[in-house]
Amino acid sequence: xxxxxxxxxxxxxxxxxxxxxxxxxSEADWQVEAAYRHYSETDRVTxxxxxxxxxxxDEQGRKIDFTIAYDSLSGASPNGAAVSDQAQTFTSTxxxxxxxxxxxxxxxxxxxxxxxxxxxxxxEGEAGKTSEYTVPPGEVxxxxxxxxxxLSMSMNYSWPLNRSVTTSIGGSYSSETDYxxxxxxxxxxxxxxxxxxxxxxxxxxxxxxxxxGGGTPMAFTxxxxxxxxxxxxxxxxxxxLVSLTQVLSKQAVMQLNYSMSISDGYHTDPYKIISxxxxxxxxxxxxxxxxxxxxxxxxxxxxxxxxxxxxxxxLSYRYMWDDWGVKSDTWDVKYRFNIDNVYVQPHFRHYxxxxxxxxxxxxxxxxxxxxxxxxxxxxxxxxxxxVGVKLGWMFDENKEISFRVESYQQxxxxxxxxxxxxxxxxxxxxxx
Amino acid sequence: xxDMIKRVVGRKGMGLYAGARRxxxxxxxxxxxxxxxxxxxxxxxxPWQKQVLAKPEMTFGSNELDEGFDDHIYFSKEAxxxxxxxxxxxxxxx
Numbered sequence: 373x374x375x376x377x378x379x380x381x382x383x384x385x386x387x388x389x390x391x392x393x394x395x396x397x398s399e400a401d402w403q404v405e406a407a408y409r410h411y412s413e414t415d416r417v418t419x420x421x422x423x424x425x426x427x428x429x430d431e432q433g434r435k436i437d438f439t440i441a442y443d444s445l446s447g448a449s450p451n452g453a454a455v456s457d458q459a460q461t462f463t464s465t466x467x468x469x470x471x472x473x474x475x476x477x478x479x480x481x482x483x484x485x486x487x488x489x490x491x492x493x494x495x496e497g498e499a500g501k502t503s504e505y506t507v508p509p510g511e512v513x514x515x516x517x518x519x520x521x522x523l524s525m526s527m528n529y530s531w532p533l534n535r536s537v538t539t540s541i542g543g544s545y546s547s548e549t550d551y552x553x554x555x556x557x558x559x560x561x562x563x564x565x566x567x568x569x570x571x572x573x574x575x576x577x578x579x580x581x582x583x584x585g586g587g588t589p590m591a592f593t594x595x596x597x598x599x600x601x602x603x604x605x606x607x608x609x610x611x612x613l614v615s616l617t618q619v620l621s622k623q624a625v626m627q628l629n630y631s632m633s634i635s636d637g638y639h640t641d642p643y644k645i646i647s648x649x650x651x652x653x654x655x656x657x658x659x660x661x662x663x664x665x666x667x668x669x670x671x672x673x674x675x676x677x678x679x680x681x682x683x684x685x686x687l688s689y690r691y692m693w694d695d696w697g698v699k700s701d702t703w704d705v706k707y708r709f710n711i712d713n714v715y716v717q718p719h720f721r722h723y724x725x726x727x728x729x730x731x732x733x734x735x736x737x738x739x740x741x742x743x744x745x746x747x748x749x750x751x752x753x754x755x756x757x758x759v760g761v762k763l764g765w766m767f768d769e770n771k772e773i774s775f776r777v778e779s780y781q782q783x784x785x786x787x788x789x790x791x792x793x794x795x796x797x798x799x800x801x802x803x804x
Numbered sequence: 805x806x807d808m809i810k811r812v813v814g815r816k817g818m819g820l821y822a823g824a825r826r827x828x829x830x831x832x833x834x835x836x837x838x839x840x841x842x843x844x845x846x847x848x849x850x851p852w853q854k855q856v857l858a859k860p861e862m863t864f865g866s867n868e869l870d871e872g873f874d875d876h877i878y879f880s881k882e883a884x885x886x887x888x889x890x891x892x893x894x895x896x897x898x
Binding site: 405407409411421423425441557565566567568574576611613617619621622623625627629631633669671672673675677679684686688690692696698700702708715723725728750751754756762776780782791793795797799 | 849850851856859861869885887888890
């Protein structure tokens with residue numbers, strides 16, 4: 373139950389729906405879009421994600437938007453431990469689902485799979501109900517028990533106050549085995565210069581409740597003698613975003629955003645551990661990680677869309693930094709070839725980040741413990757590339773079907789960063 | 805403004821590759837910010853001249869499902885989020 377996030381999606385969508393007012397929306401009353409994405413990492417996680425979205429725009433320009441999404445994730449996920457030349461055995465509380473068969477050396481001690489009658493494979497977490505797995509020498513330690521299901525819903529409503537101002541409010545909710553999130557948001561868009569300029573301001577508030585399986589591990593407590601500090605944790609987030617959208621010509625429009633996110637609460641991943649090494653490089657123990665309780669992220673984002681020779685070019689760049697030491701660059705380019713009622717859209721994305729200042733590959737038993745430390749590869753220096761193509765066919769005036777296939781690859785300083793995934797997606801959209 | 809951009813994208817210990825990247829980034833933002841310094845340079849686009857701009861693919865936020873899927877994946881695999889929309893919270897994994 374390493375976690376993924378739906379909330380960002382929902383909030384982004386809420387902002388996006390208001391930013392999108394600039395150039396008009398579909399004139400149809402209702403639009404329904406259904407999509408399914410299959411995400412599959414080689415030897416790791418597989419995710420299946422169906423989504424349904426409904427929106428309606430009325431004659432006054434008022435827009436209402438509902439989205440419901442479901443995620444089902446399973447597979448193996450890096451647990452944070454360093455690669456070793458010895459076989460490593462771990463205790464897992466991150467789930468006890470259908471992958472139990474892959475555990476190579478389950479001990480005779482506490483061990484449980486989900487054999488209840490409630491039709492799910494969730495971790496039925498109780499302290500002391502754990503499993504074990506062994507990782508061969510030289511391999512990245514992966515916890516094979518990663519499994520989770522998530523349901524999320526959101527709603528957004530925007531309406532014009534007058535010819536120059538549009539406002540919006542929204543709410544969202546998501547729930548998974550060990551995580552619950554509730555958010556509200558609101559925004560204001562001001563149109564200037566014959567609607568060639570749009571200034572937007574948005575605010576979002578969110579509360580997250582985390583209930584780690586097996587309890588919240590005490591910072592740097594050992595895996596073999598896990599101490600817990602409680603069963604539930606909280607996190608509160610305030611998001612702010614200001615946006616400028618400017619029409620550049622009859623064929624070009626740009627957007628420039630600044631955003632800030634202040635998060636206060638539990639940021640630690642309760643399932644991630646760190647190898648504690650002795651003087652000979654031998655693994656002596658595994659410690660639960662510990663992250664700061666506050667994080668402030670900021671980003672500047674610029675995007676431009678050109679209509680060129682009948683095609684559409686979409687280019688964007690984001691620079692993000694935070695008080696954990698992360699600095700990242702993200703480039704994204706899409707080129708859409710429009711051929712009658714068919715389009716072909718190649719896509720390339722490049723991302724690179726510097727490590728957080730508390731990222732470690734492992735800790736040494738001869739050193740004092742730091743205040744914060746994590747061996748989660750996602751906090752290390754890494755880069756990733758996405759290459760793909762989307763094919764769309766508008767086979768009726770108000771109907772469109774599209775397919776997308778992409779390859780997502782990561783590499784970085786950590787051995788665990790070596791990952792590649794295949795993404796397959798189908799969308800069907802109808803307006804009536 | 806240029807100094808601010810350089811400060812934003814600047815970092816210690818940059819090699820030749822990073823230096824070139826910073827230059828590209830700075831030029832990209834200059835391109836984006838040009839309208840702010842000289843709106844007079846921009847043609848005034850009338851409402852009836854916005855047929856192309858009204859196309860869904862020319863509208864920011866018109867492809868929410870795809871963008872939502874992407875943000876969902878990248879948030880869970882990378883230490884960054886936000887920019888296009890909100891960037892805060894929702895999960896303890898990053």
